[in-house]
Amino acid sequence: MDVIYLKELRKKMRLNQTNFAKSVGVSRQVISQYELGKKPFSLETYRKFKQSFGFEECESGRLRFMIDYLRITFMSVRDLEHFTKTFLLIPFKEFHSYETKLMMYNHLWKRGDIWIFDYHDKFETNNYQITIQLSGSGCRQLEVMLEYYDWTWQDLLANMRLAYGADMKVTRLDIAIDEVYQGVGQEKEQFQLQDMISKYYKQELYFDKMKKFNFIGGGSLIYTQEKYEEERQGISLYFGSRQSEMYFNFYEKRYELAKEERISVEEALEIFDVWNRYEIRLAHKKADSVVDEYINGVDLAEIGRGLINSRVTVYDGTNAFGAYLADSKWQRLFGGTEPLTLSTNPEPYDIRKTINWLRYQVSNSLAMVKEFDKIVGEDNLAYILNSGEVTEEAEKILLAIQTDVELRKGDYVNYDEVV
Structure with missing residues (x-):
């Protein structure tokens, strides 16, 4: 090491x-x-x-991890109908057309909160670049389709990367981490974000390479029935700059949920089971590299914890030699005994998932093309099959498979010869 x-x-x-x-x-x-x-x-x-400094492994079941925002640009997608059906698992007819001026595009396809930006004059300009954007609700909507087809986010992103290679650029990825509510009477076991503010002033909050730390919220005074009462609005903590490739936002999600649903905080905790939310916002190269880690088999929880631990450490007092000791509540959530790396032993991409995907999502279309060729006397199916090329990413996968097959052949023993 x-x-x-x-x-x-x-x-x-x-x-x-x-x-x-x-x-x-x-x-x-x-x-x-x-x-x-x-x-x-x-x-x-x-x-x-x-x-020795109080770092320990995290406790399972205290956090929930999810992809909460995703933006990907593809340099050239000529057939949107094929793209939406093949990768988003949604028929193109379910998208509605709108004009837009967002992100330098002039056209937008929307299906709920699943958005596809393109150009209405793409045929004239020969610019077939598109960007898909999923907000938090968009991610939840797409997950319904993924679950229906027994897909995971890893399957979706891996198939996109395999098909488009370097022409696929992930420009935004948000990972949301919810701290699970432990139940009535267990509030002291939850991590209090307000403690991080006091720890900052006591130099017990270490945020390496983030440089900036800011916080807002807490509460305000409101006038009710001829007296002032305090109204809690929840605390939000910010690490880093919004213009950087990695930015953290930690906030008391329970207050936000209570306000949105017009219920008490106690009711929000019982209904939604969420105490705090820890958001990781990634952009450009950082987002793209993290997606590659995820595609290669690194668990989203491992990625989330690794990213936060690589930048933020929370302490609670010092030992006899003046060394800071790790905060036990923070350790239960995020742990800290492992080196701060994302990928240890990522599992290789399983090409059989792609074969199954082609079988169930594309085979009917290819069969129709085959019959069409018979009717009109053309050879479009062969043209389609010969139009594709093996990308650099695909070459790596195939080389790994070939090496594995050769190693397996080398392990084979001919027992007749031994006898």
Whole structure:
């Protein structure tokens, strides 16, 4: 394991080698040998060191993860009817046409909150670029179709990437993380966002590389029945800049839900089961690379926790040597014993999912083309099959499959020859 993780940990603890060594129960010489690369540094040792400062594994069931906003641009899509049916699993006739001036486009197709931007004069200009945009409600609407066809977000994005390769650019991805309400009488077990404000002033809130931290909300005074009462509106915390490629927004979702539904906060907690929401907003290259991690099999929860842990650490007091100790409530949610990387052992893309997708989504259309060719004496089916090309991403997948097949052949033993 790279010793850079050890050096970063010591930096976050704000300790010299001597006090760091005392905190983790080893000699200063051992820490020096680790950092100089003279002694092998293992993942197990890293975990033990972090546990000395209160870092622990997260507790399952405390968070729910979802894709809550998605925007993808495709450089050239000539057949929107085929695109919506094949990738969005929605017939094109369900989309309605509108004029627009958003995002430099002049035309928009809408089906609820699932939007497709294109150009009304694309045939004249030969510009077939499109952008699909799904708001939070749009993501929920598309999930209905995914569930009906037994697809996952990974299946959807993987098939898009396989078909369009580098011509597919993910320009916006939001990951929403809901903190699950633990029930009446367990409110003290929930994480209080207002504590992060006080921790900021006590220097117990570490937000590496985000630079900016801001907060709004809390409450206001309202006049009711000849007296003033406090009305809680919920706290929102912001890390980073909206113009950057990664931006966090943490807020008390329970207050927002209560206001939207015109019910009490207590009722909102019982109905929606959500305490806080932690939003990760990704843009451009960061969004595109995270989608690739997701396509390659990295779980959305692992990605979400990894991104937050890579930027934000919450502490609660110090030890005898002045090192900050990890906040236990925050650790139950996001953990912190693992190195801050997204991908460890991503599973390879399963091409058989694509074969099944072609079988169930495209085969009927191809069969119709085949019969059409018989009637009119043309060869459109062969033209369609020969029009495609193996993209760079597809070449990587096929090479991995070929290597695996060859390895399996090498493991085969001819028992007749052995006898």
